[in-house]
Amino acid sequence: AQTIHQWPVAEIKAVGSPLSLGCTIKGKSSPNLYWYWQATGGTLQQLFYSITVGQVESVVQLNLSASRPKDDQFILSTEKLLLSHSGFYLCAWSPGTGGAQDTQYFGPGTRLLVL
Amino acid sequence: QQQVRQSPQSLTVWEGETAILNCSYENSAFDYFPWYQQFPGEGPALLIAIRSVSDKKEDGRFTIFFNKREKKLSLHITDSQPGDSATYFCAASQGGSAKLIFGEGTKLTVSS
Numbered sequence: 001a002q003t004i005h006q007w008p009v010a011e012i013k014a015v016g017s018p019l020s021l022g023c024t025i026k027g028k029s030s031p032n033l034y035w036y037w038q039a040t041g042g043t044l045q046q047l048f049y050s051i052t053v054g055q056v057e058s059v060v061q062l063n064l065s066a067s068r069p070k071d072d073q074f075i076l077s078t079e080k081l082l083l084s085h086s087g088f089y090l091c092a093w094s095p096g097t098g099g100a101q102d103t104q105y106f107g108p109g110t111r112l113l114v115l
Numbered sequence: 116q117q118q119v120r121q122s123p124q125s126l127t128v129w130e131g132e133t134a135i136l137n138c139s140y141e142n143s144a145f146d147y148f149p150w151y152q153q154f155p156g157e158g159p160a161l162l163i164a165i166r167s168v169s170d171k172k173e174d175g176r177f178t179i180f181f182n183k184r185e186k187k188l189s190l191h192i193t194d195s196q197p198g199d200s201a202t203y204f205c206a207a208s209q210g211g212s213a214k215l216i217f218g219e220g221t222k223l224t225v226s227s
Contacts, residue, residue: 032213043220044159044204049213059214090158094213102147102208104215106158 002027004107006091012113016080021110023074023091031093033074034104035066038088050074051096086114118142119207121218130227134192138205138218143186145207145216150179150190153202153220162203163190195225 003026013019025031035047048066050056056066063082067075074091091107120139128134138148146167151159165172165179165188172179176195181188192199205218 034213034215044206044217046215051213057213092158102212102215103149103161103164105161106151109156109158111156 002031002093002105004091004093004105006089006107006110008110009108010111010113012115013081015083015114019076019078019081019085019112021076021089021112023076023107025072025074025093028072028093028095030071030096032096033068034092034094035074035076036090036092036106037062038090038109040087042087044090048076081114083114086112088112117219118216119205119218121203121205121221123221124219125222125224127224127226128195130195130197130225132195134195134199134223134225136190136192136203136205136221136223137187138189139185139187140207140216141186142207142209144209146210147208148179148181148188149206149215150177151204151206151217153204159204192223195223197225197227199223200225 005024007022032051034049036044038044046059050068064078089110092104094104118141122137149164150162152162153159163174163177170181176193178191202220202222204220206215208215
C-alpha cells in the first residue's frame with residue numbers, strides 16, 4: 001500500500017524568513033507529484049506538479065518554488081515568506097502510468113502560519 | 116474565473132435524510148470529476164469519481180449523477196450520518212491532465 005508523509009506537521013514562521021516543506025511517497029515508483037495550497041475555509045489551489053525526477057511545472061505563481069530531488073520526494077520552498085503564504089499545504093500523488101493516472105491522493109498536510 | 120462551481124456553500128440535513136450537493140463546470144473538455152471529502156485539519160480523501168462517458172456512479176450511500184449536456188453533476192448522500200459532516204469538494208480535469216481544478220466546497224452538517 002502507498003503511504004504519503006508530509007513534514008513538518010505545522011510551522012510558525014516570521015515574515016521574510018525561509019521555508020522548506022517536504023513530502024515523501026512510499027510504495028509507489030515513479031508517481032506524479034503535486035503541491036496544493038488551501039486558505040482556511042477555502043478551496044484547493046494547485047501550485048506545482050512533477051512527472052519525473054528533476055522536472056517540475058509551475059501552475060500558479062505565489063513566490064514559491066518546488067523541486068523533486070528523488071523519485072519519492074517533493075520539496076516546496078521559498079527564501080522569503082509573505083503573510084499571504086499562511087495556509088494549509090498539501091502534497092498529492094497519482095499513478096505515473098497505467099489506469100486512473102489522473103486520480104490524485106492527498107497527504108495529511110502541513111499547517112503554516114506566517115507572522 | 117472560477118471554472119468549477121459548487122452549491123450550496125453550506126448544507127444542514129437531519130440524520131437519515133438525503134443530502135444533495137451540486138457542482139457545475141464551464142470547460143466542456145473536462146472528462147473526469149472526482150469528489151473529495153475533507154475533515155477539519157486533514158487532507159482531502161477521494162470519495163467517489165465519475166468519467167464523462169457515464170451518467171451515474173454509485174458507491175454505497177454515495178451516488179454521482181452527471182449531466183454532460185448541462186455541464187452539471189450532483190453528489191447524493193443517502194441515509195446521512197453525523198460522521199458524514201465534512202466539507203465536500205467537486206473537482207475536474209481533462210484528458211488525464213495533471214491539472215485538477217477544485218470547486219469552492221460545500222460544508223455539510225448532519226444533525227442527529
